[in-house]
Amino acid sequence: MDSYSEFTGNIIEETNHIARIGIWYYDLVEEKLHWNNIIKDIAEIPHDFEPTLQTAFGFYKEGINRDTIYASFIHTIKTGEPFDVDLEIETAKGNQRFVRSIGQAEHINGRCVKVYGIFQDITERTKNKILLDKKNKQLTFAEELSMIGYWNWDLVNDNLTMSDNLYLMYDLPLGKPLSVADAYSRVHKKDLNGVNKHLTKVLRTKKFEKYIHRVVKQDGTIRYLELIGKTVTDENGKVIELFGSCQDITEQRMAEIKFRGLMESAPDAMVITDERGRIQLINNQAELLFGYSLRELFKKPVTLLTPTSLRDLEVFYGKDFYKNPKNILFKSSHDLFITNKEGKYIPAQISVNPVATAEGTLISIAIRDITEQKRAEYKILETNQNLRHTTTKLKTQNKQLEDFTHITSHNLRSPVSNLNTLLGFYKEAEDNEERALIFEKFETVVDHLTSTLNTLIDSLTVKNNRGEVLETSMSQTFKKTKEMLGPDLQKTGTSITVDFSQLDTLRYNPIYLESIFLNLMSNGIKYRSPNRAAHIKIRTILEGSKAFLEFADNGLGIDLQRYGHKIFGLNKVFHRNPEARGVGLFMTKAQVEAMGGSIRVDSKVDVGTTFTIDLNYTLDDK
DSSP: OOHHHHHHHHHHHHHHHHHTEEEEEEETTTTEEEEOHHHHHHTTOOTTOOOOHHHHHHHBOTTHHHHHHHHHHHHHHHHOOOEEEEEEEEOTTSOEEEEEEEEEEEEETTEEEEEEEEEEEOHHHHHHHHHHHHHHHHHHHHHHTTOSEEEEEETTTTEEEEOHHHHHHHTOOTTOOBOHHHHHTTBOGGGHHHHHHHHHHHHHHSOOOOEEEEEEOTTSOEEEEEEEEEEEEOTTSOEEEEEEEEEEOHHHHHHHHHHHHHHHHOSSEEEEEOTTSBEEEEOHHHHHHHOOOHHHHTTOBGGGGSOGGGHHHHHHHHHHHHHSOOOEEEOGGGOOEEEOTTOOEEEEEEEEEEEEETTEEEEEEEEEEOHHHHHHHHHHHHHHHHHHHHHHHHHHHHHHHHHHHHHHHHHHHHHHHHHHHHHHHHHHOOSHHHHHHHHHHHHHHHHHHHHHHHHHHHHHHHHTOOOOOEEEEHHHHHHHHHHHTHHHHHHHTOEEEEEOSSOOEEEEOHHHHHHHHHHHHHHHHHTOOTTSOOEEEEEEEEETTEEEEEEEEOSSOOOHHHHGGGTTSTTOOOSOOTTOOSOHHHHHHHHHHHTTOEEEEEEETTTEEEEEEEEEEEGGGO
């Protein structure tokens, strides 16, 4: 190579370094990618690093950038058409850069053997373009929102730029070079701390939220200004520039202050939300009712004030309401509740009203605590329930009296008639031997009459007296009854299984409970089936908060269609059993009802019988 060619080559290489232009080619035959050192410098990789096609594509940012370069590369191979694209990459050190990639293909005999081109770092040029676009967007931003003034703050050089109108709003001399200290000189003293905190937050979060502060003009006039801004960061993510707009909202602010005064004078708690249900304002009554300050609730969803169990419902109806806002009064009969900061449920009457404003629809929610009203309602309901209970009790007692009268007239008529008949026979008897035989029959009838009277008296006593209520154990009662029936159980081969796992101990009359166990277990033994081994199952059942006692056997069963209406009657028997007297179920029913409970029977002939007793006992009674 002559000196001129060498000199020219050096000039070209130096120029490429200055222009940040690298050269590359991809050999499709050898499947090798070649980058010169300039490209490696742009990608921030060592000069001895040998890139592959896959690693080259990997530098392009995932998404549209990577998809574009890949599609362009494939298109050139297939068609021979060159490509020229501006895209964004991420270097090996994580820095963002903008590059221009140009490529074209070399074909031999219709087959692509090589793709080559240049790779130029255009980061600075692109940033300038982005900056210009940003300026244009800034002007458009101001026009769209009818801003009165705009500003730009270069944090690196502490250079503040304002529009002429903003100079006037801050009451600063037009055209004077500004620093942030100049703008601070007009900020109301009571707002300086808030402005500093806001600025600190912007620099930390890189997000400029809308902010309102006061300025004081030279004549003492106070104006409210609303700042809206955006941030610009460098390649390290540090905020280097702020820009935005400023609007005088004094009149609007005065209206808000008046509105706040009206809210504070309202007798009810007031909550104001935006159209998405986010809380914007509450009055003092709301702070007292809920226990939250406005700072704690600001921009939080209003569903925060509803019980957790109802939030899904509130959100469902809330979405529908915000689509078509209208006045709604939720009356106390709807049983609405709100929750305070401590999680306490408070019954409330709620009124919801949409309010149209310049910034969109706001929702005004008036909430009245109706705890005292609800207490009064509950007291009335409780009184009514007591009256209904008393009425029911009187009806029951009247029914019991009617039943007692009917049973007495029915069950005593026969033995009294028999006595009268025997008395006639006695008078007509011709000798002492005949009179002795008749007298024996007198004793039998009197015994039956005495037994019937005693049973009726015991029943009446049970129905009108709960007796002594004590802590009573099911398992202990069963154990005692099983010992009493031990010979019968052994003789008949009757087996019993019990399960008191759901409820064992309760407050009940122990004598009644023992009698219930004895009568129902005895029935299971007496009315066993001759075709199978007798088995009795006893268990307690909890359904919700109510408690039941169940006795089930596999005995003869009862034809309920035929005898169901008589099953708990006195002296009613349904099987030919010499031990049956028809008293046990009669007394069992009386004892269960005396404790405020009830008993029902389910039975099928030759399958078995189940007695279920509602114990009139809930878990709250423990």
